[in-house]
Amino acid sequence: MLRRPLMIAAASLAVLAGAASPSFAQDKPAEIRIGISTFLSGPASVFGEPAKQAAEMIVEDMNRNGGILGAPVRVSYIDEGAGLETLTTEYKRLATEGKVDAFFASISSGNCNKIAPLAEDLKVLNIMWDCGTQQILEQTKYRYVFRTQANATPEVLATLLYLLKTKPNFKTIAVVNQDYAWGRDSWAIFSQALKKLRPDVQVVAELFPKFGAPDYSTEVSRLLALRPDVVLSTSWGGDLDTFVRQAAQRGLMRSSTFVLALGESSLQRIGKDLPDGVIIGARGDHYFLHPEQRDNAKFKAFMDAFKAKTGSYPIYPVFHMAQAFAGLEAAYKKASGANGGKFPTKDQVVDAMNGLKFQAMGRPITMRADGQGEEDQILGVTRRVEGYAFPVLDDMMIFPAAKIMPPVGQKSEDWINTLTPDFINTPVSSFKHR
Amino acid sequence: MSLQTIMLAVFDGVAYAALVFLVAVGMTLVFGVMRILNVAHGSLYALGAYLAASLVLGLGASGWSPWLAYPAMAAAAAIIGVVVGGAIETLLLQRIYAKEEALQLLVTFAVFMMLENIQRLVWGVQPYFVGEPLQMLGNIELGGIAYTRYQTLLLPAVALIVLFGLRFFLRGTLTGQVILAVTEDREAATSIGVNARRVFLSTFIIGATLAALAGALAAPTTSIQPGMGADMIVLSFAVAATAGLGNIEGSALTALLIGLARSFAVYIAPELEVLTPYLIMVIVLLVRPQGLFARPEARRI
Numbered sequence: 001m002l003r004r005p006l007m008i009a010a011a012s013l014a015v016l017a018g019a020a021s022p023s024f025a026q027d028k029p030a031e032i033r034i035g036i037s038t039f040l041s042g043p044a045s046v047f048g049e050p051a052k053q054a055a056e057m058i059v060e061d062m063n064r065n066g067g068i069l070g071a072p073v074r075v076s077y078i079d080e081g082a083g084l085e086t087l088t089t090e091y092k093r094l095a096t097e098g099k100v101d102a103f104f105a106s107i108s109s110g111n112c113n114k115i116a117p118l119a120e121d122l123k124v125l126n127i128m129w130d131c132g133t134q135q136i137l138e139q140t141k142y143r144y145v146f147r148t149q150a151n152a153t154p155e156v157l158a159t160l161l162y163l164l165k166t167k168p169n170f171k172t173i174a175v176v177n178q179d180y181a182w183g184r185d186s187w188a189i190f191s192q193a194l195k196k197l198r199p200d201v202q203v204v205a206e207l208f209p210k211f212g213a214p215d216y217s218t219e220v221s222r223l224l225a226l227r228p229d230v231v232l233s234t235s236w237g238g239d240l241d242t243f244v245r246q247a248a249q250r251g252l253m254r255s256s257t258f259v260l261a262l263g264e265s266s267l268q269r270i271g272k273d274l275p276d277g278v279i280i281g282a283r284g285d286h287y288f289l290h291p292e293q294r295d296n297a298k299f300k301a302f303m304d305a306f307k308a309k310t311g312s313y314p315i316y317p318v319f320h321m322a323q324a325f326a327g328l329e330a331a332y333k334k335a336s337g338a339n340g341g342k343f344p345t346k347d348q349v350v351d352a353m354n355g356l357k358f359q360a361m362g363r364p365i366t367m368r369a370d371g372q373g374e375e376d377q378i379l380g381v382t383r384r385v386e387g388y389a390f391p392v393l394d395d396m397m398i399f400p401a402a403k404i405m406p407p408v409g410q411k412s413e414d415w416i417n418t419l420t421p422d423f424i425n426t427p428v429s430s431f432k433h434r
Numbered sequence: 435m436s437l438q439t440i441m442l443a444v445f446d447g448v449a450y451a452a453l454v455f456l457v458a459v460g461m462t463l464v465f466g467v468m469r470i471l472n473v474a475h476g477s478l479y480a481l482g483a484y485l486a487a488s489l490v491l492g493l494g495a496s497g498w499s500p501w502l503a504y505p506a507m508a509a510a511a512a513i514i515g516v517v518v519g520g521a522i523e524t525l526l527l528q529r530i531y532a533k534e535e536a537l538q539l540l541v542t543f544a545v546f547m548m549l550e551n552i553q554r555l556v557w558g559v560q561p562y563f564v565g566e567p568l569q570m571l572g573n574i575e576l577g578g579i580a581y582t583r584y585q586t587l588l589l590p591a592v593a594l595i596v597l598f599g600l601r602f603f604l605r606g607t608l609t610g611q612v613i614l615a616v617t618e619d620r621e622a623a624t625s626i627g628v629n630a631r632r633v634f635l636s637t638f639i640i641g642a643t644l645a646a647l648a649g650a651l652a653a654p655t656t657s658i659q660p661g662m663g664a665d666m667i668v669l670s671f672a673v674a675a676t677a678g679l680g681n682i683e684g685s686a687l688t689a690l691l692i693g694l695a696r697s698f699a700v701y702i703a704p705e706l707e708v709l710t711p712y713l714i715m716v717i718v719l720l721v722r723p724q725g726l727f728a729r730p731e732a733r734r735i
Contacts (some may be wrong), residue, residue: 041550043661045559207700210708212665214656215453217585218446218700224579225442238561238657245565246655250573250580269561312560399711 001311011183013185028343028374029101032068034075034213034328036129037105037115041081043212046237047107047130051317053310057302058325069333069343080106081199083395087111088118101346102127104324107317109133109181116145125350128315129324132182132283134189137372138411146353147366148327149320150284150375150401152182153412156189156234158377158399159261159281163230164197164424166279166381166395167257170229174205174256176219176243178235183208186234186261196419204228209239216243220250227255234261241270264393265315267382271390278382278391285378285398286319291431292363292398299361314361322360323375327367330358363398370408376400383433394433399426435702441577451693452593455654457666458557458673459596460644465638466680467617468531473542475645475670476663477549478514482646483653483662484553486510487562488657490678494566503567511647518549519642523635531634546663554660561657568654584690585655592651597686604682613637617680626718642694672711678728688714688726696722 025033036055039048055075063072076099078090089108094100102125105115112131119126119142126145128136134151163170173194177183187206194201204226207219220243223231231252235243240260247253253275260266264282293299302322306314328349335344335352344352356367366374380393403426406415461475489506522545530538571583604610615623616633624630648666656662673692677684692711699707706713718726 041554041559041660043659045660046561049559180712205704207704210665212661214652214662214665215450217449217581217655218443218697221579221581222443222701223448225438237661238662241561241563242655242657245563249565249569269563273565 008404009233028069029071031072031074032102032332033100033101034073035078035091035105036075037078037080037087037091037103037107037111038058038130039081039107040077040079043237043239044107045081047315047317048080050312050315051107051130051311051321054306054314054318055325055434056323057305057309058322062123062325062329067068068329069336071343074087076100079107080108080111084111084114088114090103091115092116092122095119095124100124102328102349104321106131109136110279112136116140116142120146123355125346126326127324127327130320131184134412137370138406142371144350146327146371146373148358148365148367148373149324150405151372152186152375153416154191154375154399154401154405155281156186156261157193157404157416159232159234159259159279160190160193160197161399161404161424161426161428162279162281162379162397165247165428167228167395170201170257172202172204172226172228173230173232174203174223174226174228175232176205176207176209176216176223176235177233178211178213178239179208180211181308183234185251187232189416190232190234193416193419196416197424198423212239214242216246219243220246220252223247223256224250224252229257230259231256232259232261234264236265244270245273248275253278256262262316265317268312268315271388273384274382274391276381276383276391280382281377281380282377283316283318283377285312285376286316287378287380287393287396288313289392289433290362290378291396291434293361302361319361323358323362323365323373326358326360327353327356327365327373331356346407348380368408372405372408374405376401377404380433396431396433397428398431399428403427435469438577439701442579443701444694445576445581445586446486446700447589447694447697447712448690449581449693451690451718452589452698453648453655454653454669454673454693455593455686455689456589456596456648457645458670458677458689459600460641460648461523461670462677462680462682462685462687463600463644464641464675465637466682467613468478468634469544470527470531470538471535471671472638472641472678473539474545474549474598474668475641476665476667477546477553478518478642478645478663479649479652479666480520480647480658480663481514481549482511482551483656483658484557484562484649485514485646486650486653487564487658488557490564490566491562497718500566500570503564507650507653508647511643511650514646514649515639519639519646520635522642525673527638528631528634545669550660557658559660561659562653563657564654566654582655591696593686593689596647597682600682609636669711671717676715676726678725681725681727684725684727 025365031226039045040052061071069075104127107130109131112128116136128147132152134153177188178186259279287304331349331352335348363376377399380396382391383394384391406412464472486507489510490503493502568584573580574583613633616630620630673688677688695710699710
C-alpha cells in the first residue's frame with residue numbers, strides 16, 4: 001500500500017534533480033522567468049502600478065528584440081499590498097517550484113529586510129528594485145542580493161546638500177515625515193548630517209503624523225505659528241499630496257522653503273498647487289526631462305509611450321524598474337561572455353552582477369562589491385513653464401553617487417560622523433530647464 | 435503654553451472633531467438600533483469620497499457653476515447611502531440578524547473587502563483630490579494664523595446640524611419614535627404592528643448615508659486613495675466604543691474630546707498624536723467598561 005506514494009515521491013525527486021543539474025541549465029532555456037513583487041493595492045500602489053505598467057512595456061520591447069540572449073522574458077507579479085506573510089509564502093513557492101530565475105523584490109524596505117535572507121537561503125538572484133533602506137547591504141554580506149539603484153543615504157544626503165548649496169543661510173528647520181521606517185530613518189540620516197555640516201541650524205519641530213493620515217491641519221497650524229525657514233518632508237503618495245495642498249492653501253509655502261525629497265513622484269498630481277521654488281528630489285537621477293537624456297531618441301520614445309499608455313509621465317519607480325531589467329540583461333550578457341558565448345548558469349549570472357556597469361534611463365550605474373548600486377542623484381526647484389500643466393524642474397544639480405555614500409564596508413552612520421562642512425562643496429553638474 | 439497656542443489647538447481640535455463625529459455617528463446609529471457592528475462603514479465612507487470627487491470633477495469639466503459642488507457632494511452621499519447601503523441591508527444583513535455576532539462581524543468585514551476592491555476597479559489607485567469646494571470658501575484669519583473656512587466653520591456647522599437633526603428625528607418624529615421602539619424591544623414593537631424589517635432598512639440607509647456624507651465632506655480636505663476607509667473604521671470604532679455603543683450625543687462629546695486631545699498632542703507631545711484616540715479609549719473603558727455615556731442595560735429576562 002505504501003509503495004505507490006513512495007514511488008511517486010522518488011520519481012518526482014528524480015525529475016527535480018534532473019532539472020537542477022548543470023548540464024541542463026546551460027542550454028538556452030525556453031524563457032527567463034522573473035518574479036516581481038510590487039504594490040498593486042494599498043497606498044503604495046501609487047508606485048507599484050506605474051512600475052508594473054513599465055515592466056510590461058519593457059518586457060514587450062525586450063521580447064520583440066529577441067529577449068535576453070535569445071530567451072524570451074516572462075514576468076509574474078506578487079502583490080506586496082497583500083502583506084508580508086503572503087509575499088514570503090508566494091516567493092518561496094515560486095522559488096522552490098523552480099518557476100522563477102530571478103526576483104525583483106521589493107518596494108517596501110520592511111519586505112526587503114525579510115526577502116534578502118530568504119533569497120540567500122533559496123539561492124535565487126534577488127534584485128531589490130525599489131526599496132531604500134541602506135542597512136540591509138551595509139550590515140550583511142549577501143551573495144544573491146543586489147540593489148540596482150541608490151539607497152537612503154545618498155538620496156537623503158543629496159537632498160541636504162542641494163538645500164545647503166542653494167539656501168546657505170537658513171537658520172531653522174522643521175520636519176513632517178510619515179510615522180514609519182522610511183520617515184524616521186530618512187530624518188535620522190538628514191539630521192545627523194545636518195549637525196555635522198551646519199551645527200548652528202535649529203530644529204524647531206519634528207512631526208511624524210500617522211502613515212496615511214487624512215489631515216495635517218494641526219501640523220500646518222503649528223508650523224504657521226513657528227515660521228521655520230525650511231520645512232522638510234520625505235513623505236510620498238496621497239500623504240504628501242494632502243500635506244502639500246493644506247500647506248499651500250493656508251500660505252505656509254509662502255513663509256517657508258519646502259524641501260520634498262520624493263516630490264518628483266507627486267509633481268504631476270499636485271503641481272498646480274505648488275509655488276515656484278520648492279526643492280524637489282527624485283530618489284536618483286529620475287526625471288522625464290532628464291537634462292542629459294531628454295534628447296536621446298530611445299529615452300524620449302519611452303517617456304512619450306508611457307504617457308500615451310497611462311496618461312502620466314514616468315515617475316521614479318518606473319526608472320527603478322527599468323534599471324532592474326537593464327541590470328539583469330547586462331548581467332546575463334556579461335556572464336555569457338565569460339562563459340565563451342554559451343548561455344550562462346544561474347550562478348554565473350549572480351557572479352556577473354559584481355562590478356557590473358549598465359545603463360537604463362539615467363546615467364550609467366556601477367554595482368559595488370557589496371551588491372549596492374552607485375546611482376547619481378538629481379534635484380531641482382519647481383518652475384512654471386509653457387507647455388506643462390504642472391511645474392517642471394529648474395536649477396537642477398546631479399550629484400555623483402560615489403561622493404555621497406560611504407565606501408564599501410563602512411556603515412552610513414559611522415561615515416556621516418566623519419563628514420566636515422567642506423562636504424557642502426562636493427562638486428556637482430548643474431543644469432537649467434530648457 | 436501660550437494663549438495663542440491654546441487657541442490654535444482648540445480651532446484645530448474642533449475642526450477635526452467635526453469630521454470624526456460625522457464618520458462615527460453613522461456607525462453608532464446602526465449599532466444602537468440594529469446591534470450590528472458594521473465594518474463596511476469604512477468602505478461607505480471611502481465610496482462617498484470617491485463619488486463626490488467624481489461628481490465635483492465632472493461638474494468642473496462640464497462648465498457648470500462651481501457652487502453646485504456642494505449639492506453634488508450631498509447627492510453623492512445620498513446615492514451611496516440608498517444604493518449601496520440599501521443593497522447591503524436587503525441582500526445580506528436581513529438574512530443574518532438572528533445569527534451570532536461573530537458571524538455578523540465577518541459578513542460586514544467581507545463586504546468591506548469586496549467594496550475595497552470594487553472601488554479599486556472603478557477609480558484605480560492614483561490619489562484623487564478635489565480642492566475646489568474648500569478653496570472657494572477661502573481662508574479666515576484666527577489668532578494670526580490662516581485657517582480654511584471650510585474646515586473651521588463649515589464642517590463644525592454640518593456636524594451640529596447632523597447632531598441636532600438626528601436628535602429631533604429620533605425624539606420628535608413618528609418614524610424616529612418607531613425606530614426607538616424597535617431599539618428598545620423589537621418583539622414588543624413588532625407585536626403592536628411595527629414593521630421592524632422596514633425600520634432596520636431605513637436605519638441602515640441613514641447610517642450608510644451619514645458615512646458617505648462624511649466621506650464626501652472629507653473629500654476636499656484630503657487625498658482620496660486606497661486604504662482611506664480602513665483607517666476610518668478603527669477611528670469611528672474608538673469613538674463609538676468610548677462613548678458607549680449606540681449613544682449619539684455621547685459620540686459628539688467623545689469626538690470633541692479626541693479632537694482636542696489630538697491637537698494639543700501635536701503642540702505639546704507630537705509623538706503621542708497617533709495614540710491619543712486609543713489612549714482615551716483604553717482609559718475610559720478601564721474605568722467605565724460600558725463607555726462614557728451608555729446607560730446600564732436593563733436585563734431582558
